[in-house]
Amino acid sequence: MPPIIEMRGITKRFGALTANDGIDFSIEPGEIHALLGENGAGKSTLMKILYGLYQPDSGDVRINGQPVRLTSPAEAIANGIGFVSQHFALVPKFTVAENVVLGHEGSRTLHPTAMSTRVMETAASLRLLIDVNAVVGRLSVGEQQRVEILKALYRDCKVLIMDEPTAVLAPGDIAALFDILRVLQGRGMAVIIITHKLDEVFAISQRVTVLRLGKVVGEVRTQDSTPAALAQMMVGRQTVAVARNSDHRRQDAVKLDVRDLRLTDRRGGLRLRGLSLEVRGGEIVGVAGVAGNGQSELVSVLTGMAAPDSGSVTVGGAPLPFRDPKAVSRLKVARIPEDRLKGVIGDLSVQDNLMLESVEGFTRMGHLDRARIRANAEALIRAFQIKAAPTDLARTLSGGNIQKIILARSLGHAPEVVIAAQPTRGLDIGATEYVHQKLLEQKERGAAILLISEDLEEILLLSDRIVVIYEGRIAGTFAAQDARIDQIGALMTGAHPHA
Amino acid sequence: MLNLKIEREPAPLWLRLLIPVIAVVVTFALVSVLILWAGASPFDAVYQLLIHPLTRTSARADILMMATPILLTGVAVAVAFVCGYYNIGAEGQLYAGAIFAAWVGVNAEGLPPVVAIGLMLIAGFLAGMIWALLPALLKSWLSVDEVVTTLLLNSVMLFIVSALLNGPWRDPVSGWPQSPTIALNAQFPVLIARSRVHLGFIIAVVSALSVWWMLARTRFGLELRAIGKNREAAQFLGIPVRRRVLTAALISGGIAGLAGVGEVGGIHYYLIGSLSPGFGYTGIIVATLGALTMPGVMLSALFLALINRGAISANRELDVPVYLSDVIQAALLLVTLAVLLLNRYRIRWGR
Ligand SMILES: Nc1ncnc2c1ncn2[C@@H]1O[C@H](COP(=O)(O)OP(=O)(O)OP(=O)(O)O)[C@@H](O)[C@H]1O
Ligand SMILES: [Mg+2]
Numbered sequence: 001m002p003p004i005i006e007m008r009g010i011t012k013r014f015g016a017l018t019a020n021d022g023i024d025f026s027i028e029p030g031e032i033h034a035l036l037g038e039n040g041a042g043k044s045t046l047m048k049i050l051y052g053l054y055q056p057d058s059g060d061v062r063i064n065g066q067p068v069r070l071t072s073p074a075e076a077i078a079n080g081i082g083f084v085s086q087h088f089a090l091v092p093k094f095t096v097a098e099n100v101v102l103g104h105e106g107s108r109t110l111h112p113t114a115m116s117t118r119v120m121e122t123a124a125s126l127r128l129l130i131d132v133n134a135v136v137g138r139l140s141v142g143e144q145q146r147v148e149i150l151k152a153l154y155r156d157c158k159v160l161i162m163d164e165p166t167a168v169l170a171p172g173d174i175a176a177l178f179d180i181l182r183v184l185q186g187r188g189m190a191v192i193i194i195t196h197k198l199d200e201v202f203a204i205s206q207r208v209t210v211l212r213l214g215k216v217v218g219e220v221r222t223q224d225s226t227p228a229a230l231a232q233m234m235v236g237r238q239t240v241a242v243a244r245n246s247d248h249r250r251q252d253a254v255k256l257d258v259r260d261l262r263l264t265d266r267r268g269g270l271r272l273r274g275l276s277l278e279v280r281g282g283e284i285v286g287v288a289g290v291a292g293n294g295q296s297e298l299v300s301v302l303t304g305m306a307a308p309d310s311g312s313v314t315v316g317g318a319p320l321p322f323r324d325p326k327a328v329s330r331l332k333v334a335r336i337p338e339d340r341l342k343g344v345i346g347d348l349s350v351q352d353n354l355m356l357e358s359v360e361g362f363t364r365m366g367h368l369d370r371a372r373i374r375a376n377a378e379a380l381i382r383a384f385q386i387k388a389a390p391t392d393l394a395r396t397l398s399g400g401n402i403q404k405i406i407l408a409r410s411l412g413h414a415p416e417v418v419i420a421a422q423p424t425r426g427l428d429i430g431a432t433e434y435v436h437q438k439l440l441e442q443k444e445r446g447a448a449i450l451l452i453s454e455d456l457e458e459i460l461l462l463s464d465r466i467v468v469i470y471e472g473r474i475a476g477t478f479a480a481q482d483a484r485i486d487q488i489g490a491l492m493t494g495a496h497p498h499a
Numbered sequence: 500m501l502n503l504k505i506e507r508e509p510a511p512l513w514l515r516l517l518i519p520v521i522a523v524v525v526t527f528a529l530v531s532v533l534i535l536w537a538g539a540s541p542f543d544a545v546y547q548l549l550i551h552p553l554t555r556t557s558a559r560a561d562i563l564m565m566a567t568p569i570l571l572t573g574v575a576v577a578v579a580f581v582c583g584y585y586n587i588g589a590e591g592q593l594y595a596g597a598i599f600a601a602w603v604g605v606n607a608e609g610l611p612p613v614v615a616i617g618l619m620l621i622a623g624f625l626a627g628m629i630w631a632l633l634p635a636l637l638k639s640w641l642s643v644d645e646v647v648t649t650l651l652l653n654s655v656m657l658f659i660v661s662a663l664l665n666g667p668w669r670d671p672v673s674g675w676p677q678s679p680t681i682a683l684n685a686q687f688p689v690l691i692a693r694s695r696v697h698l699g700f701i702i703a704v705v706s707a708l709s710v711w712w713m714l715a716r717t718r719f720g721l722e723l724r725a726i727g728k729n730r731e732a733a734q735f736l737g738i739p740v741r742r743r744v745l746t747a748a749l750i751s752g753g754i755a756g757l758a759g760v761g762e763v764g765g766i767h768y769y770l771i772g773s774l775s776p777g778f779g780y781t782g783i784i785v786a787t788l789g790a791l792t793m794p795g796v797m798l799s800a801l802f803l804a805l806i807n808r809g810a811i812s813a814n815r816e817l818d819v820p821v822y823l824s825d826v827i828q829a830a831l832l833l834v835t836l837a838v839l840l841l842n843r844y845r846i847r848w849g850r
Contacts, residue, residue, distance in 0.1 A: 329737055341732070343732060345732045347728040347729070348721075348724065348725060356721070356725060357736045363718045366719060367716060368718060370716075
């Protein structure tokens with residue numbers, strides 16, 4: 001079958017950096033094509049070019065054999081290309097139907113019922129389960145993603161690009177997403193999916209293109225390859241052995257003690273209902289749970305961004321002040337927020353982002369010590385292998401490198417307690433590996449680590465103890481040695497364990 | 500939500516430098532229609548507006564004089580805007596500074612000039628801060644929108660000024676609604692002989708340079724920029740956002756107050772109700788045109804002063820209304836905003 005999309009010799013430079021270097025990429029109708037590569041390899045850039053967000057410096061794009069110039073998303077959409085980015089572009093106050101139709105109304109006047117009927121038809125024909133009259137702001141992340149897909153389909157797209165769609169999804173939602181993608185595939189659509197998870201590549205795709213440093217290093221049929229082969233292709237060397245936590249013996253004093261936290265959100269919903277847990281020095285405690293069971297609220301309280309209605313937190317015996325991020329970091333609590341964009345200021349330089357949290361250490365009588373700021377940045381960039389120069393604007397970095405800024409800043413200064421929320425979300429295999437190593441190093445140092453992750457495997461890999469969070473409280477605790485996935489899974493969904 | 504920051508391509512440097520030029524060209528193209536309508540040739544008008552004032556010494560001095568108050572209000576507005584505090588109240592803060600300065604000046608009889616002028620500056624700065632305090636507190640305590648409060652306080656200030664001038668301060672000699680004249684030793688020295696360029700110009704430049712240094716080189720300035728770029732992340736990083744914004748709002752008010760001091764001490768020597776033809780609002784244009792950077796603010800203050808001076812020449816030579824300069828300034832602001840927006844979404848001219 002001829003390719004529906006053919007990109008030839010695509011090169012894109014940002015200043016001195018070549019993000020895409022003569023890339024050839026093609027996809028056929030009815031194909032699910034995975035795009036794989038380390039953080040900063042140029043995956044998003046290539047897809048943004050296909051969606052008309054960036055213009056290539058050279059190379060051309062053909063659709064059904066015809067050369068096209070895509071200078072804006074509008075043109076890409078007109079050519080049947082849809083893009084679901086990791087950051088959704090939805091209007092929270094509008095309904096699903098309104099969001100879907102927005103920008104593609106078809107006529108000047110809107111007939112609400114006709115509109116929602118049409119959207120409903122589109123959804124039904126694709127077996128997409130969604131209430132078209134629901135207000136988008138109330139939907140879960142997985143449902144919002146479905147709205148984004150619906151939006152693309154409503155515009156009649158033939159090629160759907162999904163940039164790290166699974167990074168934000170809970171395991172159950174991932175399976176549901178894959179079901180949707182298979183339906184689309186059955187109808188002859190082409191799907192490009194970016195992911196860092198090799199098992200997902202094998203679960204869903206027929207072909208894989210692997211990028212490294214802006215170049216294509218391989219294009220294979222998925223079934224002819226193995227996870228190890230792909231991993232090696234991605235990083236260009238034999239992958240290192242998986243770091244795992246196998247030494248569960250050390251037991252120091254309790255360093256993080258969380259007692260009976262209760263928290264009501266702005267809409268009056270009870271998000272934390274008497275949550276208690278403790279973490280000892282040299283211990284990693286993993287918090288397992290389905291998204292939305294109070295993890296975010298717990299992290300907000302522990303990182304100094306929110307105050308609970310009642311309850312207490314102590315760090316090394318000292319009470320942790322609420323809503324005072326500065327005081328929290330002064331107690332040597334390293335904070336890795338779940339949303340990168342809340343932890344990094346995109347319009348400031350990398351070096352400023354690396355020092356702002358402890359700015360008092362870089363000033364002499366209020367005057368910034370630029371030499372020290374730069375030296376700090378250079379040291380951290382080297383230690384954490386961040387692909388950037390100190391003066392680059394943070395927002396020009398790839399997702400993984402932005403995450404490394406946060407890691408470098410928080411782990412670079414010998415913390416007592418580490419609050420790690422989704423620390424490897426969106427990271428490639430190497431970087432994930434690296435983060436795991438860093439967390440284990442901190443454990444060895446004697447830091448108390450609270451790991452909140454939606455990735456159960458990550459929790460099983462790293463934790464000395466696993467606690468399951470359900471509806472705002474801890475529903476069960478397991479020692480790593482005798483943790484059983486089925487029991488954890490049952491607790492996560494609110495079932496009572498039959499021990 | 501929609502995250503354009505990451506998607507958008509940073510404009511190359513040459514384009515960013517070109518933006519003001521594009522804005523000016525487009526503005527003049529638009530305004531030529533009005534000039535034609537007023538019965539003059541646009542080319543002559545552009546010459547009178549932009550070139551002629553530069554050819555004569557006295558006009559060049561006038562430009563510096565006219566740039567003085569709008570440079571100060573421009574700096575004031577920029578300080579606040581940088582951290583996302585939209586202070587629209589520079590006009591009121593300017594008058595607050597002018598009132599205090601006039602009061603000190605009138606009572607400065609017998610003091611050495613350095614002391615008299617120093618006191619006026621301090622009093623004016625304080626007055627601007629005081630007038631900026633209420634909206635700033637409302638903002639940091641109750642999140643009351645500062646755009647509304649600062650704007651409303653401008654009108655309140657005009658009432659206070661006119662109450663003062665028609666009541667206790669009515670000039671006892673002439674009976675006009677203007678304050679008594681300030682003492683001779685409180686009057687600002689003139690910098691250029693046979694002109695009205697006064698000490699205030701140096702104060703304005705020093706203010707701009709200090710703010711420049713502050714924003715680029717101090718912890719406080721970096722924190723302000725961080726807040727302006729991403730408030731939530733700034734909070735996460737432990738920056739005391741409310742306190743910093745409050746401080747910036749007060750500094751902004753104080754600098755706007757200095758503009759009032761300059762007009763009283765260097766131009767009029769008394770307080771009148773028409774002391775400022777909207778310098779506070781022009782400051783917003785200056786700050787925006789200057790992209791909230793100090794070199795930009797200095798250039799745009801000079802440029803707007805040039806247009807103001809040029810409008811006088813154009814009026815004299817071509818009989819177009821002096822209001823032309825107001826129209827140009829307003830158009831320039833709109834065009835600049837439009838061009839900035841376009842630039843944010845990356846414009847490409849073919850390949
Ligand atoms: N607008 C931009 N300006 C400057 N550099 C950029 C810009 N966008 C991307 N880059 C750089 O181009 C390179 C490729 O980035 P890209 O976002 O395509 O990586 P990626 O493969 O999607 O990585 P990740 O898996 O981390 O999302 C990175 O080094 C990044 O810093
Ligand atoms: Mg990416």
